[in-house]
Amino acid sequence: MWFSDRRSFLLGLGAALAGCGFTPAYGPGGAASNLQGRFLIDAPTDKRGFDLVERLEERIGRPTDAAYALSYSIATDQVAIGVSPTNAITRYNLTGEVTYKVTNLQNDKVLASGRVRNFTAHSTTGTTLATRTAEIDASRRLMRILADQIVTQLLATPGAWGA
Numbered sequence: 001m002w003f004s005d006r007r008s009f010l011l012g013l014g015a016a017l018a019g020c021g022f023t024p025a026y027g028p029g030g031a032a033s034n035l036q037g038r039f040l041i042d043a044p045t046d047k048r049g050f051d052l053v054e055r056l057e058e059r060i061g062r063p064t065d066a067a068y069a070l071s072y073s074i075a076t077d078q079v080a081i082g083v084s085p086t087n088a089i090t091r092y093n094l095t096g097e098v099t100y101k102v103t104n105l106q107n108d109k110v111l112a113s114g115r116v117r118n119f120t121a122h123s124t125t126g127t128t129l130a131t132r133t134a135e136i137d138a139s140r141r142l143m144r145i146l147a148d149q150i151v152t153q154l155l156a157t158p159g160a161w162g163a
Contacts, residue, residue, distance in 0.1 A: 025155045035158055037061035040105065041070045048074050051140045052098065055147035060154070068111065072100040072150075076142070081121065088124075092135070095119040096142045100150055112157050116149035118142060 024030050040063045044050040052074060075097045082091030096119065102112040122138035124131045 035060060035154070037064035038067045039063060039070045039102075040066035040068065042072060048076065048096075048139060048143055051143035052147050055144045056150065059147065059151040067105055069103040069105055070100060071103070072098050074098050074143075074146075076139070082123075090125050091121060091123050092138075093119050093121050094135075094138045094142055096146055098146045098150065102154065112154065114150070114153050116146050116153070118145045118149065120145070 037060075039056070039060055041053050041056055042049075044053045049072075052072065056070070077095045079093045079095065080089040080091070081093050082089065084090050095117070097115060097117045099115045100113065101110055103110050120138040120142045122131075122134035124134070126134075
């Protein structure tokens with residue numbers, strides 16, 4: 001073990017962060033403390049949209065007192081990255097990009113916008129069912145990653161848009 005006493009280390013780290021003005025995003029007085037349940041997210045139109053919205057709502061809550069609209073656009077692409085000696089594709093990269101925009105529901109002012117990108121991969125070696133299951137899982141993982149990236153960006157910027 002690198003540190004013999006983890007508790008002492010963590011307490012010391014916490015004290016150091018508190019001393020430098022660090023405030024947890026959802027903590028009292030944190031920049032994102034009043035964002036939970038405040039986003040009305042566009043309804044999904046397909047499975048990828050459903051997976052994205054599901055994860056966004058897990059992270060920032062379902063709308064209870066919506067003040068902001070969160071719209072998004074998803075683009076994905078599948079690229080072969082593994083080929084066997086018989087020219088059979090054995091692995092795919094699934095790349096994804098989500099462009100999003102946060103709008104104030106009272107005045108339609110755009111408060112934040114951005115784009116997130118990432119990728120996952122899946123294997124095609126096995127039965128047709130195993131390949132399809134791996135493809136569905138890769139897509140779900142990708143949407144969760146992209147949703148997490150969106151939330152991270154939103155939590156970093158609410159002070160700039162009057163949350």
